[in-house]
Amino acid sequence: MPRTSVPRLIVLLAFAVLTQAGAHAREADLDNGEEINEVCAGCHGGFGEGGKQGQYPRLAGQPYRFLVDQLVLFRERKRPNLAMVEYVDDRQMPDPDIQDIAAYLTAIDLPTRLEAVDENAPGFDAFARLQEAKRVLQIPRAEGDIGIGEKLYRRECASCHGRDGRGDSAGGVPLLAGQYTNYLWRQVRKYTDKVRIHDPDAPDDNLLGAFSHDELRDILAYVSTLDD
Ligand code: HEC
Ligand code: HEC
Known part of the structure; x- marks a missing residue:
């Protein structure tokens, strides 16, 4: 083998190892995320829209990394959160569950306004409309310059x-x-x-x-x- 190709071989080998590791990276299980969310929904709302005007924060659409980091901080008691203590111990929240709920929440898009529709049009679905309305989150303008x-x-x-x-x-x-x-x-x-x-x-x-x-x-x- 000519000497010059050795570094190339090392690069190729390193690449093969890395891509293999990538292939083994776990894919988030969104069904599991949805199931876990039933617990979270009690406080954060069914769509992660938050509750009680911000006593419980909005989680929908938060960056994945942020959600994972905060759940780990809660689990390690590095960020205090009395309300959530019993939901985030090691037994309740192993790493794969944290990844799944984070992937589920980050993908939820909350519209800021409800599209106008004709409620008298044929096929109007009042229940679906109510569900849509629940997802709408528009932060009222806060005081200040x-x-x-x-x-x-x-x-x-x-x-x-x-x-x-x-x-x-x-x-x-x-x-x-x-x-x-x-x-x-x-x-x-x-x-x-x-x-x-x-x-x-x-x-x-x-x-x-x-x-x-x-x-x-x-x-x-x-x-x-x-x-x-
Ligand atoms: C009993 C109510 C309750 C339940 C259930 C609950 N939380 Fe929370 N959560 C809170 C409160 C209260 C805060 C805000 C704490 C604070 O002010 O620092 C919070 C904060 C968070 C934050 C930090 C958000 C931010 O922007 O700082 C994340 C992430 C979070 N919760 C995820 C979850 C997940 C995921 C679940 C379900 C496994 C869950 N929570 C269940 C009450 C709850
Ligand atoms: C160097 C990067 C950086 C800058 C600059 C920065 N932030 Fe942050 N901010 C962060 C990170 C990272 C977090 C999450 C940290 C944590 O608590 O784990 C955060 C969290 C926050 C939160 C908490 C939100 C939540 O949902 O929990 C608030 C509020 C906030 N920042 C306000 C501000 C404001 C206002 C400014 C400008 C004056 C600012 N930040 C500038 C990086 C930054």
């Missing part, structure tokens, strides 16, 4: 949470657009009180502590318009 909030958001938050506020799966960054404003406020306080860690890569950075109450209010006001 949207112009100032937009500038701050774009400069300070968009690099991670996305210009459109939809989050970023690769980085495990949650959506902020379409999330209940009071839920976001509660989490802001958890970060500034160091109950949660905002940036796992820089755990000592008090990322949100640098902003005044008014600045945060303006940012969240802007965020509340992103799903309009």
